[in-house]
Amino acid sequence: MHRKIVFSFTALFFLLGSTIFADTIYTWTDADGIKRYSNSQPPEDVENVQTLQGIPYDQSADDRNRREYDRMVEDASRSADRHFEEQADKKAQEAEARRQQQLEAQNRRIEQERAKLQKEIDDIQGRGLGPTFSSGQKANMIKQVQEKINQLENNPDDYFTK
Incomplete structure (x- = not known):
């Protein structure tokens, strides 16, 4: 369980840190109870999808x-x-x-x-x-x-x- 939490926070960190490339981040929990993060839309059968709007990169x-x-x-x-x-x-x-x-x-x-x-x-x-x-x-x-x-x-x- 501890590894899942660490993995989740690490993934969130990298995904939020890469908002230069992604305008929207999607987060959901899959059928196995694992929290997922992605910059592409989740599968159609997933419920409770949350979106995080990225911060545009300001050179x-x-x-x-x-x-x-x-x-x-x-x-x-x-x-x-x-x-x-x-x-x-x-x-x-x-x-x-x-x-x-x-x-x-x-x-x-x-x-x-x-x-x-x-x-x-x-x-x-x-x-x-x-x-x-x-x-x-x-x-x-x-x-x-x-x-x-x-x-x-x-x-x-x-x-x-x-």
Whole structure:
């Protein structure tokens, strides 16, 4: 019995779905008690025939629906593209901000190191000369610290990796 019901609904679905080709659908119950559907008239001896009028096929409605669907897909595609572009821009801005922060941190570190080395030069210059500390030693020490400052300014990455 379950199969008959499933078959009946399936047949009805396909027959009603094919109203493009049929203007009228006939339904009746045959002598065995099986519900029948057809787009052609049933046999003459069948009683209680019902007719279902088909819905005429409207090509223009399909065209409108297709255009509307295509427009929705295009809008969704543009929206997704904008979203991805915004995300890419946001990531690029975040990366630039991180790079800028790193650069500022490196510049602060360089300035701190430069100030430390300059203080070292000032301390050497303020040191008095004596039997154990000559003007040549003083000039040599200042020269070494000045070379460190030059290296710091010219190549800070190498300076800090040593």
